[in-house]
Amino acid sequence: GNSVTQMEGPVTLSEEAFLTINCTYTATGYPSLFWYVQYPGEGLQLLLKATKADDKGSNKGFEATYRKETTSFHLEKGSVQVSDSAVYFCALSLNAGKSTFGDGTTLTVKP
Protein backbone atom coordinates (compact mmCIF):
# COMPACT_ATOMS: atom_id res chain seq x y z
CA GLY A 1 0.00 0.00 0.00
CA ASN A 2 0.89 3.65 -0.05
CA SER A 3 2.60 5.27 2.90
CA VAL A 4 4.34 8.47 3.96
CA THR A 5 7.05 8.64 6.59
CA GLN A 6 7.94 11.97 8.12
CA MET A 7 10.75 13.05 10.34
CA GLU A 8 9.61 12.76 13.91
CA GLY A 9 9.19 15.90 15.92
CA PRO A 10 8.92 18.09 17.67
CA VAL A 11 11.49 20.35 16.07
CA THR A 12 12.59 23.49 17.87
CA LEU A 13 14.68 26.12 16.11
CA SER A 14 15.82 29.65 16.71
CA GLU A 15 14.62 32.38 14.41
CA GLU A 16 16.61 32.59 11.15
CA ALA A 17 17.82 29.00 11.43
CA PHE A 18 17.73 26.60 8.46
CA LEU A 19 14.88 24.11 8.42
CA THR A 20 14.70 20.63 6.94
CA ILE A 21 11.81 18.27 7.55
CA ASN A 22 12.37 14.90 5.93
CA CYS A 23 9.64 13.04 4.07
CA THR A 24 9.88 9.74 2.23
CA TYR A 25 7.12 7.81 0.58
CA THR A 26 6.11 4.43 -0.77
CA ALA A 27 3.59 4.30 -3.58
CA THR A 28 2.41 2.06 -6.38
CA GLY A 29 2.62 4.29 -9.40
CA TYR A 30 3.66 7.91 -9.73
CA PRO A 31 2.08 10.06 -7.04
CA SER A 32 1.77 13.79 -6.68
CA LEU A 33 3.34 15.06 -3.47
CA PHE A 34 2.16 17.75 -1.10
CA TRP A 35 3.11 19.61 2.03
CA TYR A 36 0.22 20.87 4.13
CA VAL A 37 0.55 23.18 7.13
CA GLN A 38 -1.68 23.56 10.17
CA TYR A 39 -1.12 26.78 12.09
CA PRO A 40 -2.27 26.90 15.73
CA GLY A 41 -6.04 27.05 15.93
CA GLU A 42 -6.47 26.84 12.15
CA GLY A 43 -7.35 24.19 9.60
CA LEU A 44 -4.96 22.43 7.26
CA GLN A 45 -3.95 24.33 4.17
CA LEU A 46 -1.78 23.49 1.22
CA LEU A 47 1.75 24.86 1.47
CA LEU A 48 3.23 23.52 -1.76
CA LYS A 49 3.02 20.63 -4.19
CA ALA A 50 4.90 18.83 -6.98
CA THR A 51 3.28 16.58 -9.53
CA LYS A 52 6.21 14.85 -11.22
CA ALA A 53 9.81 13.86 -10.68
CA ASP A 54 12.32 16.72 -10.35
CA ASP A 55 9.57 19.31 -9.92
CA LYS A 56 10.21 21.84 -7.18
CA GLY A 57 7.29 23.21 -5.22
CA SER A 58 7.76 26.52 -3.45
CA ASN A 59 5.71 28.94 -1.37
CA LYS A 60 6.35 31.45 1.44
CA GLY A 61 10.09 30.72 1.31
CA PHE A 62 9.58 26.97 1.68
CA GLU A 63 10.77 24.56 -1.00
CA ALA A 64 10.59 20.84 -1.67
CA THR A 65 11.89 18.84 -4.64
CA TYR A 66 10.28 15.63 -5.85
CA ARG A 67 13.09 13.05 -5.87
CA LYS A 68 11.96 9.87 -7.55
CA GLU A 69 15.28 8.10 -7.12
CA THR A 70 15.19 8.49 -3.34
CA THR A 71 11.37 8.59 -3.06
CA SER A 72 11.66 11.75 -1.04
CA PHE A 73 10.09 15.20 -0.77
CA HIS A 74 11.99 17.00 1.97
CA LEU A 75 10.74 20.41 3.08
CA GLU A 76 13.33 23.20 3.45
CA LYS A 77 13.44 26.85 4.38
CA GLY A 78 16.56 28.93 4.60
CA SER A 79 15.55 31.22 7.45
CA VAL A 80 12.57 30.39 9.64
CA GLN A 81 10.44 32.92 11.48
CA VAL A 82 8.39 32.67 14.64
CA SER A 83 5.27 32.78 12.45
CA ASP A 84 6.34 29.49 10.82
CA SER A 85 5.55 27.63 14.04
CA ALA A 86 2.98 25.03 13.02
CA VAL A 87 2.44 21.36 12.29
CA TYR A 88 3.62 20.25 8.84
CA PHE A 89 2.18 17.25 7.01
CA CYS A 90 3.65 15.50 3.99
CA ALA A 91 1.11 13.76 1.76
CA LEU A 92 0.83 11.86 -1.49
CA SER A 93 -2.01 11.33 -3.92
CA LEU A 94 -2.35 8.95 -6.83
CA ASN A 95 -4.72 10.24 -9.48
CA ALA A 96 -7.92 11.40 -7.89
CA GLY A 97 -9.18 10.06 -4.61
CA LYS A 98 -7.80 9.98 -1.13
CA SER A 99 -4.48 11.36 -0.05
CA THR A 100 -2.15 9.50 2.29
CA PHE A 101 -0.69 11.70 5.03
CA GLY A 102 2.32 11.43 7.26
CA ASP A 103 1.98 11.78 11.02
CA GLY A 104 2.94 15.45 11.02
CA THR A 105 5.96 17.29 12.39
CA THR A 106 5.52 20.05 14.94
CA LEU A 107 7.85 23.01 14.42
CA THR A 108 8.41 25.62 17.10
CA VAL A 109 10.51 28.66 16.25
CA LYS A 110 11.81 30.70 19.17
CA PRO A 111 12.76 34.39 18.94
Next chain:
Amino acid sequence: GAGVSQSPSNKVTEKGKDVELRCDPISGHTALYWYRQSLGQGLEFLIYFQGNSAPDKSGLPSDRFSAERTGGSVSTLTIQRTQQEDSAVYLCASSLWGAGPYEQYFGPGTRLTVT
Protein backbone atom coordinates in the same frame (compact mmCIF):
# COMPACT_ATOMS: atom_id res chain seq x y z
CA GLY B 1 -15.62 32.62 -1.85
CA ALA B 2 -16.75 30.48 1.05
CA GLY B 3 -14.52 27.68 2.19
CA VAL B 4 -15.39 24.25 3.54
CA SER B 5 -17.59 24.52 6.60
CA GLN B 6 -18.26 21.92 9.26
CA SER B 7 -20.76 21.72 12.06
CA PRO B 8 -20.81 21.51 14.94
CA SER B 9 -17.36 22.81 15.78
CA ASN B 10 -17.42 20.95 19.08
CA LYS B 11 -19.53 18.02 20.21
CA VAL B 12 -19.53 16.36 23.60
CA THR B 13 -21.59 13.22 23.83
CA GLU B 14 -22.09 10.34 26.19
CA LYS B 15 -20.83 6.89 25.37
CA GLY B 16 -23.45 4.92 23.48
CA LYS B 17 -25.15 7.92 21.87
CA ASP B 18 -25.29 8.54 18.12
CA VAL B 19 -23.77 11.66 16.57
CA GLU B 20 -24.01 13.33 13.18
CA LEU B 21 -21.28 15.52 11.77
CA ARG B 22 -21.96 17.78 8.83
CA CYS B 23 -19.74 19.05 6.04
CA ASP B 24 -20.53 21.73 3.45
CA PRO B 25 -17.93 21.60 0.68
CA ILE B 26 -16.83 24.40 -1.60
CA SER B 27 -19.38 24.96 -4.34
CA GLY B 28 -18.40 23.11 -7.50
CA HIS B 29 -16.11 20.62 -5.76
CA THR B 30 -17.30 17.17 -6.72
CA ALA B 31 -14.90 15.28 -4.45
CA LEU B 32 -15.38 15.22 -0.69
CA TYR B 33 -13.22 13.50 1.92
CA TRP B 34 -13.53 12.63 5.59
CA TYR B 35 -10.48 12.18 7.82
CA ARG B 36 -9.97 11.67 11.52
CA GLN B 37 -7.15 13.27 13.50
CA SER B 38 -6.52 11.89 16.94
CA LEU B 39 -4.43 13.83 19.45
CA GLY B 40 -0.82 13.94 18.31
CA GLN B 41 -1.52 11.72 15.34
CA GLY B 42 -1.63 12.22 11.61
CA LEU B 43 -4.70 12.17 9.45
CA GLU B 44 -6.53 8.88 9.16
CA PHE B 45 -8.54 8.52 5.96
CA LEU B 46 -12.14 7.46 6.51
CA ILE B 47 -14.08 7.76 3.24
CA TYR B 48 -14.33 9.83 0.09
CA PHE B 49 -17.14 10.71 -2.28
CA GLN B 50 -17.06 11.42 -5.97
CA GLY B 51 -20.39 13.08 -6.50
CA ASN B 52 -22.83 11.13 -4.35
CA SER B 53 -20.96 7.85 -4.70
CA ALA B 54 -18.39 6.53 -2.26
CA PRO B 55 -15.86 4.46 -4.25
CA ASP B 56 -13.62 3.94 -1.26
CA LYS B 57 -15.03 3.19 2.19
CA SER B 58 -11.98 1.26 3.28
CA GLY B 59 -11.05 3.64 6.05
CA LEU B 60 -14.24 3.44 8.06
CA PRO B 61 -13.12 1.93 11.40
CA SER B 62 -16.23 -0.17 12.02
CA ASP B 63 -19.82 -0.64 10.95
CA ARG B 64 -20.80 1.99 13.54
CA PHE B 65 -19.48 4.58 11.09
CA SER B 66 -21.42 5.58 7.98
CA ALA B 67 -21.52 8.55 5.66
CA GLU B 68 -23.73 9.88 2.95
CA ARG B 69 -23.75 12.72 0.52
CA THR B 70 -26.77 14.15 -1.18
CA GLY B 71 -27.13 16.40 -4.18
CA GLY B 72 -23.41 16.27 -4.73
CA SER B 73 -22.99 18.74 -1.93
CA VAL B 74 -23.53 18.34 1.81
CA SER B 75 -22.19 15.23 3.51
CA THR B 76 -23.04 13.73 6.88
CA LEU B 77 -20.80 11.40 8.86
CA THR B 78 -22.77 9.37 11.40
CA ILE B 79 -21.25 7.50 14.31
CA GLN B 80 -23.61 5.14 16.10
CA ARG B 81 -23.20 3.95 19.67
CA THR B 82 -20.17 6.17 20.22
CA GLN B 83 -17.19 4.85 22.15
CA GLN B 84 -14.47 6.77 23.96
CA GLU B 85 -11.93 5.80 21.30
CA ASP B 86 -14.04 7.74 18.78
CA SER B 87 -12.90 10.98 20.44
CA ALA B 88 -10.93 12.92 17.83
CA VAL B 89 -11.11 15.83 15.43
CA TYR B 90 -13.07 14.89 12.32
CA LEU B 91 -11.91 16.78 9.24
CA CYS B 92 -13.71 17.22 5.97
CA ALA B 93 -12.04 18.31 2.74
CA SER B 94 -13.22 18.93 -0.78
CA SER B 95 -11.54 19.22 -4.15
CA LEU B 96 -12.14 19.35 -7.84
CA TRP B 97 -12.21 16.03 -9.66
CA GLY B 98 -10.71 15.04 -12.97
CA ALA B 99 -7.26 14.45 -14.36
CA GLY B 100 -5.90 15.74 -11.05
CA PRO B 101 -4.89 15.17 -8.39
CA TYR B 102 -6.11 18.44 -7.05
CA GLU B 103 -5.43 20.29 -3.85
CA GLN B 104 -7.76 19.40 -1.02
CA TYR B 105 -9.36 22.27 0.88
CA PHE B 106 -9.97 21.45 4.51
CA GLY B 107 -12.66 22.59 6.87
CA PRO B 108 -11.94 23.64 10.47
CA GLY B 109 -12.99 20.26 11.82
CA THR B 110 -15.42 18.97 14.42
CA ARG B 111 -13.89 18.11 17.78
CA LEU B 112 -15.77 15.11 19.16
CA THR B 113 -15.42 14.16 22.80
CA VAL B 114 -17.09 10.99 24.04
CA THR B 115 -17.46 10.86 27.82
